[in-house]
Amino acid sequence: MTLPDTYGGGLLRRSLAGVDESLSPVTYTTVISSQTAQFAPWPEWADPAVVEAFRERGVSRPWTHQMTAADHAHAGRHVVVATGTASGKSVAYQLPVLTDLVADPRATALYISPTKALGADQIRSVSALIAGRPEFAHIAPCSYDGDTEPDVRQWAREHSRWLFTNPDMLHLGFLGSPGRWRHFFRHLRYVVVDECHHYRGVFGAHTALVVQRALRMARLYGAQPTVVAASATAGDPRGALSRLIGDDCVAVTTDGSPHGERTVALWEPGFTPGVTGENGAPVRRSAGADAARILADLVVEGARTLCFVRSRRGAEIAALSARHLLASADPELADRVAAYRAGYLADDRRALEAALSDGTLLGVATTNALELGVDIAGLDAVVVAGYPGTVASFWQQAGRAGRRGEGSLVVMVARDDPLDTYLVHHPEALLGRPVEAGVFDPANPYVLGPHMLCAATEAPLTEDDVARFGADAVVADLTGRGLLRRRAAGWYPAAGLEPHADVDIRGGIGGQVMIVDTTTSQLLGTVDTGRAMSTVHAGAVHLHQGRTFVVDELDLEEGLALCHPEEPDWTTSARETTSTDVTAVLESFDAGALRVAFVEVDVTHQVVGYMRTLVSGEVLDVVELDMPPQTLHTRSVMYTLTPESLEGVGVEAARFPGALHAAEHAAIGLLPLIATCDRWDIGGLSTNLHPDTGLPTVFVYDGYPGGAGFGERGFRAFRTWIRATLDAVTACRCESGCPSCVQSPKCGNGNDPLDKAGAISVLRLVLDLAGPGD
Ligand SMILES: Nc1ncnc2c1ncn2[C@@H]1O[C@H](COP(=O)(O)OP(=O)(O)OP(=O)(O)O)[C@@H](O)[C@H]1O
Secondary structure: OOOOOOHHHHHHHHHOOOOOHHHOOEEEEEEEOOEOOOEOOOOOOOOHHHHHHHHHOOOOOOEHHHHHHHHHHHOOOOEEEEOOOOOOHHHHHHHHHHHHHHHOOOOEEEEEOOOHHHHHHHHHHHHHHHOOOHHHHHHOOEEOOOOOOHHHHHHHHHHOOEEEEOHHHHHHHHOOOHHHHHHHHHOEEEEEEOOHHHOOHHHHHHHHHHHHHHHHHHHHOOOOOEEEEEEOOOOOHHHHHHHHHOOOOEEEOOOOOOEOOEEEEEEOOOEEEEEEOHHHOEEEOOHHHHHHHHHHHHHHOOOOEEEEEOOHHHHHHHHHHHHHHHHHHOHHHHOOEEEEOOOOOHHHHHHHHHHHHOOOOOEEEEOHHHOOOOOOOOEOEEEEEOOOOOHHHHHHHHOOEOOOOOOEEEEEEOOOOHHHHHHHHOHHHHHOOOOOEOOOOOOOHHHHHHHHHHHHHHOOEOHHHHHHHOOHHHHHHHHHOOOEEEEOOEEEEOOOOOOHHHOOOOOOOOOEEEEEEOOOOEEEEEEEHHHHHHHOOOOOEEEEOOEEEEEEEEEOOOOEEEEEEOOOOEEEEEEEEEEEEEEEEEEEEEEOOEEEEEEEEEEEEEEEEEEEEEOOOOEEEEEEOOOOOEEEEEEEEEEEEOHHHHHHOOOOHHHHHHHHHHHHHHHHHHHHHHEOOOHHHEEEEEEOOOOOOOOOEEEEEEOOOOOOOHHHHHHHOHHHHHHHHHHHHHHOOOOOOOOOOOOOOOOOOOOOOOOHHHHHHHHHHHHHHHOOOO
16 A cells, blocks of 8 residues: 655654565555634624733634634524534633623633543633633632532632533532522523533433533523533534533534644554464454554654553553563663553643653553543644544544644554454544434433432422423323322422432443442442443453452442452453343334334343453453343344345355344444444344244344433434444454454353354345435
8 A cells, every 4th residue: 555645654654664565454544634724803792801811822813613603602502612622622612601701790600521630621721811810810710529628619609600510510519409509500601511522321311411400400590501512523513412401502513723734544453373262263463562563663753642542551551562662772762651541630641741742752652531631732643542432532532643734643553343343444434424423312211210300309390391301201100109299380309309319420320339449448430230240240350440450249239349459361251141022112114024123122131150361362261150130121223034034145044143143243343333332331132033023133232221322323323334334344354253343342152153254144135125325
């Protein structure tokens, strides 16, 4: 492949020096041409002191998207600005918020971000902007989250007019005692929702309901706040924000910020000779190993490089390997490579930003901790080791490359996974218009129910409220169960009800198991009871923010998984048996021998053991476990085919199980392409004869009670999804199935049986029958 004649192409050429052309891991390159800045004037409504403050901070002429979004916000229209990394999205909300807080000395604003670290960065930026200017002194921006000391909280409630929080604290701290916040809500002028593409799945549904409850309180006290949201470039930002806030909005997506020429390369590591994985499948070199080598090569070239790795341990290993590779070439260079991971404090981040900016450091291997809230945009190269899960995240990471106006290189190294394989062979899916949609479903009764109880304790629910939340059935059910009482004015909570503490915004739905490090008694996190058995059973290797733990005991009655820190050389995956009952067909379509449906299902799982796999991909052993069965009521996309149609494409009955199973695995691997979920958020089941359908059937279901919207998205974009799945499986060069196509790291049956050729026939048949276009 001829490499582009650009700065980035030159860097890539040196990284490939000595590699035989026929063995080149590079599957694609492209050059994104540079763009000059598109400026817009400061609007007339902008407060001159605010404009002056921006000018002093280097923002002398705003870009078009900043002012278009700011205009909408100032005019009271909810708006989402979805533009590239470091395109100055903060200016789009800081300008209207500060202007209006100056104009109306009682007005207040709320800033919400998915992480505390990002909130802290933003508060720093606002504080720096207004520092030393008496006209802004009364704004007193302040954070209000889990880390805020009680005395500071009280001060913030009484004095701050711009509070920075997260969905968890908005739910508990603000809405848990709304009376204390009466003044704040009454004068609430703006709600800023930063990085709103992060709100997806169950977390997205919870956040949507928390934000909508906050907007309801503000309306109740007479305010009409405007929502200004910032998002990375994503599929449908307008739809996503509208669903999040329960109201229509406008989207600003044309980016007016300047950027230099960017060379993007897709890289697929080759197979490792002599190493075999599960069922004798071939194993590729790891993305981390290739990324570390590229990092070292780029550092030798003097290129300032950030290498994004998926786990903390992976980041440490990548930095170590790069240093090791450099040590023999130039020991001085080895010292200019470091690792960075979540958990570092804001000051460490600042130090790192400074070291990268002034060139003290040349290479940094990092987890996605550096994806958000860092002001590093001046890098020569970014290496992304493993697709980060969403196109939006990919661009957040890739966007760190490119000093304004200068060339840069972005390399995406594929992991051994069907989605990564698909992307390095279908660059348009990664680099073209995103097809993924941020999926979440605030109407899920398991999420909506508890939030309606909270809302009713905040202020009685009116008929109007219930209609706005789409909660008629849920409220009727809560009333029937005696948790809500119907009175003339609306619905009131039953006496003594304190529902807030029972809602865990991050924890999914239903009961929770707490994961505790017994050596420090630290709570590492929680996992849904429904998923605990397959993820934190005794012996399971558990990753927490990149650190590794091994579970000693799972106590379901106490809701505890006890573990200790350990870094074994293996990972674990549960073995389980699964069955499904279709309880309702919500929607369906028939296309000859094919039937596709969106259904409600009861999925019954039983974990029977777990497999230990070495980092190289080699299987160590299978350990047996004795666990009780569990049933999940959820939603699923499913399809059936007639046996005749399968036989008609050369798949005889004996091959049905392997072909359907392989097709199901690949489809699970590709669903995140169209629905922003993790393959761990969904499950699947395939059978050659399902009792409810009487036919060969494949299910892909949401791994949460009531569903999370992923299966539904699979139903709506069925053809796009299946086409991508077929392409991924056919593109993989392995002979009979590997983790890059039809093997799944979470298969409950040890990836057996799997028939790759059969899967190709099944998927092609499904696609032929379904016809073009969704
Ligand atoms: N119009 C402008 N002219 C020059 N510099 C600007 C302009 N607008 C913003 N900047 C600078 O660009 C940098 C990035 O801004 P900001 O952090 O707001 O971007 P962002 O889009 O929020 O980034 P991220 O993608 O990380 O969320 C900041 O240093 C900011 O001062």
